[in-house]
Amino acid sequence: MNTNRRVAHLPPRTSNIKKKAPTHAPTSDSLFVKIGINIGVALEYYDFMIYVLLMPFIMPLFFQNNDPLIGTAKAFSVFALGYLARPLGGILFGQLADRKGRRNAFTGAMFLMGFSTFFIGLLPTHLLFDTPYSALPALLLIACRLAQGLSFGAELPGAITITSENNEQDTRATNCAFVISSTSIGAVFATGVIALLTCTVSPADISNWGWRIPFLLGGTLAFISWYLRKNMTETGAFSEIQSHQEKRKAWTPLLEVITHYPVSMLIGIGLVLLPAAMVITNLFFASHLVIKYDFEASAVYSSMTIALITSAFLVPFFGFLSDYCGIKTLFILTCAIFSIACSHLFSILEYHTYAGVLSFFILWQVFLCASISCVFPWLTHLFPAHVRFTGVSLCYNVGYVICAFLPNLYTCLNVNTLNSRIISNILCGIALAGLISALLSKHKNKNI
Numbered sequence: 001m002n003t004n005r006r007v008a009h010l011p012p013r014t015s016n017i018k019k020k021a022p023t024h025a026p027t028s029d030s031l032f033v034k035i036g037i038n039i040g041v042a043l044e045y046y047d048f049m050i051y052v053l054l055m056p057f058i059m060p061l062f063f064q065n066n067d068p069l070i071g072t073a074k075a076f077s078v079f080a081l082g083y084l085a086r087p088l089g090g091i092l093f094g095q096l097a098d099r100k101g102r103r104n105a106f107t108g109a110m111f112l113m114g115f116s117t118f119f120i121g122l123l124p125t126h127l128l129f130d131t132p133y134s135a136l137p138a139l140l141l142i143a144c145r146l147a148q149g150l151s152f153g154a155e156l157p158g159a160i161t162i163t164s165e166n167n168e169q170d171t172r173a174t175n176c177a178f179v180i181s182s183t184s185i186g187a188v189f190a191t192g193v194i195a196l197l198t199c200t201v202s203p204a205d206i207s208n209w210g211w212r213i214p215f216l217l218g219g220t221l222a223f224i225s226w227y228l229r230k231n232m233t234e235t236g237a238f239s240e241i242q243s244h245q246e247k248r249k250a251w252t253p254l255l256e257v258i259t260h261y262p263v264s265m266l267i268g269i270g271l272v273l274l275p276a277a278m279v280i281t282n283l284f285f286a287s288h289l290v291i292k293y294d295f296e297a298s299a300v301y302s303s304m305t306i307a308l309i310t311s312a313f314l315v316p317f318f319g320f321l322s323d324y325c326g327i328k329t330l331f332i333l334t335c336a337i338f339s340i341a342c343s344h345l346f347s348i349l350e351y352h353t354y355a356g357v358l359s360f361f362i363l364w365q366v367f368l369c370a371s372i373s374c375v376f377p378w379l380t381h382l383f384p385a386h387v388r389f390t391g392v393s394l395c396y397n398v399g400y401v402i403c404a405f406l407p408n409l410y411t412c413l414n415v416n417t418l419n420s421r422i423i424s425n426i427l428c429g430i431a432l433a434g435l436i437s438a439l440l441s442k443h444k445n446k447n448i
Contacts, residue, residue, distance in 0.1 A: 036228025037159050040110050041179055042186030043222050044155045047117050047148060049190035050214040051079060052283045057203075057211045061125040062138045078142055082149035083397075083404035089153025090393030091254055097154070097389035098253040102162050103232045105389065109154040110226040116147035118219025121212040156183070156376075157393040164380040165235035165388075173327055173377040177319020180372055184312040191305045193217065237385035253390035257383065263440075264382040265395060270437025271379070272399025274335060275372040277406060277430045281423065282364065284407045292420060293349050295357055303354070307361035311369050318373035327381075328438055331374035335435035338367045342431070343424040371434070382441075403430075 051058070063074045089109070097105035123144070126137045159179050164172050193214050201210040257265055286304070289295045322330045348360045376396075383391030406426070413422050 032228045033232045036110075036225045036232075037106075037162065038179060038182040038185075039221060039225040039228070040113070040155055041159045041182040042189065043113065043117075043218055043225065044152050045183040045186035046190045046221075047113070047215075047218050048152070049187050049283070050194065050218065051082075051145075052286065053190065053194045054211050054214065055079075057207050058141075061207065061211075062123075062141050077408070078138075078145055080404040080408065081142060082145040082152070083401050085146045085149025086153035086397035087394065087401055089150030090157060090397040091153075091390065092150065093154030093158065094390030094393040095253055097158065097161070098387055101234050102158065102165075102238055102389065103229075103234060105154060106158045106162065106232065107226055107229045109151045109158060110222060110229060112147055113151035113155065114219050114222030114226055116144045116151065116219075117215055117222055120144045121215030121219065153397045154393060156180075157379075157396045158389060160376045161380060161389045161392050162232075162235055164377060165237040165385070171323060172380070173322040173373060174316065174319040176377040176380075177316045177322075177373045180319075180376060181312045181315040184308050184315065188305060188308045188312070190214070191301060191308065195301065195305075237388070240385070253387040254394075257387050257391045257394060261383060261387070261391060265391065267437045267441050268379050268382050268391065268395030269399045269402075270433055270440075271331070271375045272395055273403060273430050273437075274338070274434040275368060275375055276400045276403040277427055278364065278368045278371070280400075280403050280406050281410075281427065282368070284410055285361075288410065288420075288423075289349065289357065293352060293357075295352070299354050299357060303358040303361045306358060307365045310362055311365040314365060314369035315373050318370045319377075322374050322377070327374045327378050328441065331371060331378070332435060332438050334367060334370040334374070335431045335438065338371075339428045339431040339435070341367075342428045343421065346420045346424050349420070 059074075093105040093109050096108070120141065123140050124137050126135070156179075160176050163176050163179050166175075197206060197210055197213060282304075286297075286300060289300050290297055318330065345360060345363055348356050348363075350356075376392075379392045379395055380388060382395070409426070410423055
């Protein structure tokens with residue numbers, strides 16, 4: 001009888017089996033949230049492009065100087081200042097994202113982007129002020145560019161971090177590539193807006209009021225993106241580490257990245273250098289090809305636009321390819337081939353034909369898309385979830401800061417020589433630095 005009683009009180013076997021919760025389970029956000037993420041990434045490069053493309057109109061309105069070279073140097077310096085603010089923005093929003101949640105940081109960065117971009121469109125020019133206060137518009141422009149830099153420092157790293165944490169490892173590069181392709185869409189949108197503006201508004205009216213329209217439009221779209229992101233949920237990776245945060249009250253993600261992951265940080269910065277240099281150098285071509293090779297400005301802008309449209313399709317293709325053959329393998333091949341082909345790429349321009357400049361920009365985008373589709377998902381593998389946003393932001397922004405002054409360097413070196421070989425040699429060295437960084441990476445993750 002005792003035996004039967006004991007058996008009767010035994011719980012069912014299945015009740016002792018506990019299902020283990022999946023690690024880093026992906027979450028799914030609504031379509032509107034995903035649209036908000038992609039709009040924000042596109043707007044980063046939209047704002048990035050319109051400042052450079054409108055520089056001939058903005059420069060005399062904010063910078064008083066009779067020497068065009070000095071005026072251009074000042075305008076490019078303000079452009080570079082925005083990049084100097086990026087690491088600080090990445091650090092500030094990275095601390096917030098890794099401690100308080102991806103959603104708070106991501107929506108906050110977009111609000112700051114929308115406010116600063118919209119306010120540039122409302123800035124007064126030095127023509128409205130007497131001599132003692134004529135520098136005020138330039139100072140306000142610098143302040144807005146710094147605010148943009150803070151928001152940009154968290155935008156693309158945040159989008160890549162959130163996308164990678166919301167998707168499976170085997171398709172991480174492909175899904176990140178679709179987010180990255182939004183940068184091309186933003187750049188195309190910028191060139192399209194400027195092209196439409198220059199075709200419908202006279203140069204005098206652009207200088208008077210037309211230059212404000214692209215900034216006001218970008219700020220409005222940024223606020224729409226911010227509104228769509230408000231419904232974003234936390235990623236599976238961050239939800240998992242939330243339960244451990246109470247045990248780490250003194251946890252500072254920035255210090256942890258620097259002290260515990262210095263090698264990963266240096267490797268990440270080395271990986272970012274090539275795509276950063278190619279993106280910024282691409283902007284320099286808008287003036288360089290007109291001056292050095294005597295191309296018509298319309299031919300340069302139209303070929304750039306076609307190449308950017310092509311890149312919107314190339315990035316997802318290379319993302320799929322890197323998931324298939326390995327991120328590290330594709331990146332090493334890209335760096336090696338580019339370092340060899342870079343000088344020959346510039347020789348295409350010597351034909352002085354539209355087909356030549358179009359081929360140059362398309363090939364340029366092929367190398368850029370191949371490298372950038374590898375770098376960003378690779379960065380998310382370098383750091384654990386509790387410091388991932390900070391680590392990715394730090395690598396991305398420091399790499400871009402290092403390359404931000406390339407237009408100034410090119411301008412100074414080409415004042416007397418006007419020799420494109422200098423540019424190709426610099427880029428070749430940067431590609432080799434990326435190659436060395438990739439070879440030094442010892443991560444055993446099968447997706448790399």
